[in-house]
Amino acid sequence: MAKIVGGIVTSHVPAIGRAIAGGLQQEAYWKPFFDGFAPVQQWLAEVKPDVAVVIYNDHGLNFFLDKMPTFAVGAAPQYSNADEGWGIPTLPAFPGDQDLSWHLIEELVAKEFDLTTCQEMLVDHAFTLPMKLLWPNAGEAWPVRTVPVCINTVQHPLPSARRCFKLGQAIGEAVASWDSDARVVVIGTGGLSHQLDGERAGFINKSFDLEFMDSLVNDPAWATRYSVEELIELTGTQGIELLMWVAARAALGGVDQVRKLHANYHIPISNTAAGLMLFENKD
């Protein structure tokens, strides 16, 4: 059966793409953010996962308000990036893993997650930039196959943290029951605290972010005590993207099954508090 080797959770903002395109990684503004990824890149080079399940939120590249799924799973042979409105250079297409896609779809629907399945799917900066941060030297050939899992954070009602936690658990169980010798890494991208819109724009909550990051080590279901509105009050309108972290961490299993290998936290990148954590699953 397939095995989850670990998980990585990270923030994403479009400005990272601009910084990469401009070669700004070592400038004072960006250095504390980009340098945080070195231990994760090294871990990936050692562990060499075959497949990445990437839990992220689309920002209006693949999905518009005409059709807005709560949970969508990619089932495409490959996933392309495209212009999101700012003309930032796009990244090479990502190979899919249709066997795992359909296994996930079968298992998740059997567990009463009513999914949208996508045989064509554009992936935006929330998917592509973390991949580039994790494998900066991949060039045209990404070293992993991918399965995108998209959670709606555009239009309320959003799924609760409790529901996203359960989705993550179900993803973890599905991977463990996949008849394959593949080694799988689970990636969650979004957050941490930030708010782009309204008079409260620029809101950041460092103490909550740090408590949340700590909870993923010691009590991964901690955030499920909060409603979506409570989480937005605590983390900002787009801080709610921490749902991706909740789901990805839940996929890895309980406290005893996982060890934290690395964490980084830096304020700000653009308007966002940037977090990064690496978890390894114990044998």
Place this chain on the structure above:
Amino acid sequence: MATAKVRRVIPGTPLFDGDAARKGYALNKMCYSFNSADNRAEFTRDEAAYCRKYGLDPQQLAAVEKRNVLDLIAAGGNAYYLAKFAGIFGLDMQDIGAQQTGMSKEAFKARLIEAGK
């Protein structure tokens, strides 16, 4: 037409729910079209004609004309789609944040850095 569930009110923090999604559909659809460079160029060439094509209502037209983010949100705009509109004018998230909070861009950026201390 307030059919969406009543949500917790968080000061200065718009939640894009069913009411906003209904109200803002035309505006957001136009902003979504700005994923394409050709569409951005077409908007720049003849803004009024482009807005007509998407059927913006008077409140949305006025907000677009003023480039005012709070007005755009009040007209049903969603932050993720509005970011594509802002990109046409070369505005980044700190410009947007400064405009909405009534701060200078430098003061807004300084506040972000302060949040990390």
